[in-house]
Amino acid sequence: MIALNAIAAGFDVIVGQxxxxxxxxxxxPTSIVLFKGNNGAQAEHMVTAKRAGHFVCxxxxxxxxxxxxxxxLRCYHSTARPALDMIFAQGTRQTALLEGYWPxxxxxxxxxxxxxxxxxxxxxxxxxxxxxxxxRRRYGPFVLINTNLASxxxxxxxxxxxxxxxxxxxxxxxxxxxxxxLLHQQFLWEREIFTAITTLAMRLAADGVxxxxxxxxxxxxxxxxxxLAGIPGIEVVREGSQVDWLKASSLLVHSGCTTxxxxxxxxxxxAALTPGRFEFHDFFISNLVSETFSSVESARRAILDHLSGxxxxxxxxxVKRAGLEPFLLQSEDKSAAERIVERLAxxxxxxxxxxxxxxxxxxxxxxxxxxxxxxSKAGFDRDDIxxxxxxxxxxxxxxxxxxxxxxxxxxxxxRAGPAGPNDNV
Amino acid sequence: MSDPSALxxxxxxxxxxxxGAEAPRELIDLFADLARRLGPEGVADALRLVLxxxxxxAALLNIGATINFDRERWSEAADLARWAMAAGxxxxxxxxxxxxxxxxxxxxxxxxxHCALAEELAPDGAGPLFLHGRxxxxxxxxxxxxxxxxxxxxxxxxxxxxxxxxxxxxxAADFDRVKSDFASANTDGGK
Numbered sequence: 001m002i003a004l005n006a007i008a009a010g011f012d013v014i015v016g017q018x019x020x021x022x023x024x025x026x027x028x029p030t031s032i033v034l035f036k037g038n039n040g041a042q043a044e045h046m047v048t049a050k051r052a053g054h055f056v057c058x059x060x061x062x063x064x065x066x067x068x069x070x071x072x073l074r075c076y077h078s079t080a081r082p083a084l085d086m087i088f089a090q091g092t093r094q095t096a097l098l099e100g101y102w103p104x105x106x107x108x109x110x111x112x113x114x115x116x117x118x119x120x121x122x123x124x125x126x127x128x129x130x131x132x133x134x135x136r137r138r139y140g141p142f143v144l145i146n147t148n149l150a151s152x153x154x155x156x157x158x159x160x161x162x163x164x165x166x167x168x169x170x171x172x173x174x175x176x177x178x179x180x181x182l183l184h185q186q187f188l189w190e191r192e193i194f195t196a197i198t199t200l201a202m203r204l205a206a207d208g209v210x211x212x213x214x215x216x217x218x219x220x221x222x223x224x225x226x227x228l229a230g231i232p233g234i235e236v237v238r239e240g241s242q243v244d245w246l247k248a249s250s251l252l253v254h255s256g257c258t259t260x261x262x263x264x265x266x267x268x269x270x271a272a273l274t275p276g277r278f279e280f281h282d283f284f285i286s287n288l289v290s291e292t293f294s295s296v297e298s299a300r301r302a303i304l305d306h307l308s309g310x311x312x313x314x315x316x317x318x319v320k321r322a323g324l325e326p327f328l329l330q331s332e333d334k335s336a337a338e339r340i341v342e343r344l345a346x347x348x349x350x351x352x353x354x355x356x357x358x359x360x361x362x363x364x365x366x367x368x369x370x371x372x373x374x375x376s377k378a379g380f381d382r383d384d385i386x387x388x389x390x391x392x393x394x395x396x397x398x399x400x401x402x403x404x405x406x407x408x409x410x411x412x413x414x415r416a417g418p419a420g421p422n423d424n425v
Numbered sequence: 426m427s428d429p430s431a432l433x434x435x436x437x438x439x440x441x442x443x444x445g446a447e448a449p450r451e452l453i454d455l456f457a458d459l460a461r462r463l464g465p466e467g468v469a470d471a472l473r474l475v476l477x478x479x480x481x482x483a484a485l486l487n488i489g490a491t492i493n494f495d496r497e498r499w500s501e502a503a504d505l506a507r508w509a510m511a512a513g514x515x516x517x518x519x520x521x522x523x524x525x526x527x528x529x530x531x532x533x534x535x536x537x538x539h540c541a542l543a544e545e546l547a548p549d550g551a552g553p554l555f556l557h558g559r560x561x562x563x564x565x566x567x568x569x570x571x572x573x574x575x576x577x578x579x580x581x582x583x584x585x586x587x588x589x590x591x592x593x594x595x596x597a598a599d600f601d602r603v604k605s606d607f608a609s610a611n612t613d614g615g616k
Contacts, residue, residue: 024465152595157529159560159594160587187593194595198603206611226565227600 001337002034007402007416009138010224014359016182016385016411018045024362026052031085032348034340036061038087040170043080046314050083056350057086059340062119064090064114065258067281067327069097077170081105084265085345088340092116093326110343113329113336119395120243120265128247135248137237142210143303144249145201146258150185150218152190159187189278193255196275198228200253200296207304212237214245216257251313253299253307260286264324269306269314273299285327335396363408385412431459435471439478448479457488465492483513490522499530507539521556530559536560551581558591565597602607 003013011032014021018036022045025033033049035042035058043057049056062075065195070095074364080121087109089095095111128136161182166172173179201211212230213236221238229236237245242259243266246252251269254260263270264286272290274281281287291313306313310345324330334342386404389412393401404412438452447455455474460468472489479485485525486509493502503526510519527536540557547553555577561570571592578588 135443144520149595152593158563158591160559160563163590184593187590191593191595194599195603198600202607223565223595223597223600227597289608296532 001119002340003414004392004396004402005337005341007414009200013414015414020363020408020411021256025049027362030054032344038076038080040077043077046080046083048218055085056083057088058084059088064116065284065286067285071283072097073101074171076204076317084108086110086343088112089330091327111329112339115336117265117328118335118337120262131244132247135244139212140196141250142212143204143255144245144250145211145213146259147197147199147213147219147257147259148216148414149190149194150216151186153219155220186280189280192276193273196296197255200273200299201234203296203300204303205231209307244299254286256280256284256287258286260290264289271299271303271313285324288323359413360407363411431463431468431471432474434459435474442611448482448485453484456485460488460492481511486512494526497527502532505603512587517543517553520546523555524556526531533560533564537564551577551584555584562596567596567598
């Protein structure tokens with residue numbers, strides 16, 4: 001959505017997997033570089049981009065469903081701030097937090113909302129879509145349970161590997177007592193959730209409810225498949241788009257996952273399990289907009305009542321929406337993508353078009369930066385990108401479909417107007 | 426993107442030498458120096474070239490394994506490490522390197538095999554026990570895995586923290602516990 005709005009404002013856009021772009025920051029013509037996050041790994045490249053003369057700005061993909069101040073600040077690495085010309089915040093709370101904690105960023109933070117939320121709101125207006133319809137045909141009515149236990153059950157290595165990764169990317173200081181206490185609490189919290197959410201799945205299945213469990217993409221899905229897939233009434237799936245599964249389901253159960261907020265924005269019934277006494281339950285906006293249940297039994301009863309039509313789970317939407325507003329700007333007049341592009345156009349009026357015709361040559365080199373992990377993490381291919389561009393173009397008809405040129409592996413050059421026979425990039 | 430100057434340097438060095446199992450020491454040192462200065466991306470093509478001339482040089486293969494590991498190409502790293510083991514001396518450290526790379530790329534049965542060899546070669550070591558324990562846990566052999574990890578922590582205090590963390594990971598035992606509790610609750614009339 002940001003790319004399409006940028007094209008409508010007269011920009012040309014390069015979009016794609018970050019590693020190939022990072023490797024060429026110094027060679028790219030001076031332009032705007034928009035980062036998706038602000039952790040240590042991203043910050044390193046922000047510094048390179050800044051040195052190369054680019055206008056450096058960021059959104060923060062990790063905070064869409066987060067409302068805890070400490071966790072939001074944790075996403076911003078200390079070396080990112082000096083390199084950033086502009087920081088896009090999704091709500092007034094985030095802006096006030098960043099400006100209050102780091103006075104030096106005052107004037108560089110813009111409250112714009114979150115393009116991912118805009119996309120969901122727009123998507124919610126559409127009908128189910130073929131993919132979701134197909135899931136409904138295949139599975140019938142089902143309860144979707146999204147797990148999010150990537151610290152105790154990571155996709156790569158194990159729980160200790162997760163700890164080492166946190167230290168490596170700078171979100172965790174092993175010498176900081178508070179950090180270590182928090183991490184320990186996080187492990188215990190996820191273990192408690194595992195017990196509650198797995199028990200709930202088994203109880204619902206025993207009640208005759210079809211349950212589809214989707215482990216988070218950062219989780220090791222195999223262990224779920226090995227130990228739950230044989231239980232009648234429970235399916236463990238990883239494939240397909242989360243939004244399609246959500247739309248196809250009767251309701252979503254989560255435990256502090258971003259998908260809980262996505263469900264709410266789509267107007268979908270959503271329940272959150274919050275077992276035990278853990279401060280983490282209050283960390284997430286997704287719990288704020290979900291019906292929360294501290295026990296398996298209370299969740300089970302509410303879900304069965306909802307499915308039977310006795311009592312709808314989805315209540316107090318207006319109150320929840322009002323509670324959400326400080327955390328996520330939602331005004332209807334403009335989308336987050338439009339606001340971001342407006343700010344960029346005002347800040348960098350001369351950055352509209354790259355001053356080079358060597359882009360294909362620059363990006364056409366071998367895929368040396370795509371490792372096993374990166375390919376797996378990228379999680380998309382050319383068809384996904386093209387489908388995504390088309391889908392966004394449908395949601396923003398005033399912007400129109402762009403001209404797309406593939407510059408290299410998963411790197412795309414987007415410009416206004418239909419493709420010509422001699423696109424020379 | 427490989428640095429063309431690295432390729433030129435290696436080409437010139439190879440032109441002056443011969444092919445064979447063991448690369449000359451100067452060539453290994455030159456390549457190690459290039460890798461240090463240019464990083465894994467900078468010497469990718471040079472590595473391929475030098476291995477074509479000296480395919481059974483353990484030192485070069487080990488550098489290659491490390492480079493690939495740094496590039497997160499774990500399977501390639503694992504294969505090069507095992508190749509190096511076959512070509513060079515059979516050490517516990519070498520087996521550990523191969524096992525670690527295999528663990529990362531989730532080739533768990535192969536990793537287990539190399540862990541067992543590493544343990545045989547260093548029966549008093551804590552490192553092989555520790556890694557072997559992690560591999561066994563990933564293979565759902567939780568009790569056996571934790572036992573090895575705890576023994577590693579008793580042998581070497583540097584593994585104590587990691588052992589405590591690993592006791593909190595999600596394992597097959599957790600699924601068994603929840604299923605057993607669920608079955609008991611149903612037998613007891615459900616609660």
